[in-house]
Amino acid sequence: MAQTNPPFMTGVPELLLLRLLAQREMYGYELVRAVRLTTGEAISLGEGVIYPALHSLERQGALKSKRKAVDGRTRVYYSLTALGRRRLERLQGEWQRIQTAVTAALENPGRA
């Protein structure tokens, strides 16, 4: 059980969170569903992935949080900082680089 280190997923949670939060502020539980939706159910991240990732990003200054009470529930809304936006851009570039390279290698492993 507990499939550890699933292929191609390293860095993906962070990238998706930053991308979603670049649009509007959201809270953890909401992000769990948003990831499933925006990836067309192809990627599903559990709370055990989302929450630690959010905390880590906040600790590093990429996100800032704000508690809000809604319908007697407490939500923690996250939004991007300037540092977070730069981080998103950098990560997005990395993704582009690797995605392009791997796809090219798969299609044409004979020549560069």
Added chain:
Amino acid sequence: MAQTNPPFMTGVPELLLLRLLAQREMYGYELVRAVRLTTGEAISLGEGVIYPALHSLERQGALKSKRKAVDGRTRVYYSLTALGRRRLERLQGEWQRIQTAVTAALENPGRA
């Protein structure tokens, strides 16, 4: 020093090795250069990645090896087994799934 867990690289070495060896048998040192070439220098895997990966894949029965002496040097040539071919197909599908989902989420994080 030692950039650990670089984003988006998990599973990539294995995928690239299987893909290259699906074309023709190759030896470790050759694969190091082949990866650089076929990815247009975008991805460069050191020997510390290649050799352990090859050993692991062989142990799991995805590869078989054959020693050859060439010009007084000993090379270990690897080639795919039937199990390795199935593994390549499965991994390639995984890559496709995640690559498509992430790209879609990056372009259009608002709607599925």
Added chain:
DNA sequence: ATCTATACCTCTTGCTTCAAGGTATAGCCT
């Protein structure tokens, strides 16, 4: 009263990649 959905959280388990370092031969230049 029970169950489901919402909403937060932590801990442990396995990986995996990567850099650095280690061995040995062949060929070239000085």
Added chain:
DNA sequence: AGGCTATACCTTGAAGCAAGAGGTATAGAT
């Protein structure tokens, strides 16, 4: 002879991360 580079194999240690399982608590519906 001596030194350097390229070839060719290899191992070890560090750092971190995704995932599942499990834990707490409130609101609303059956």
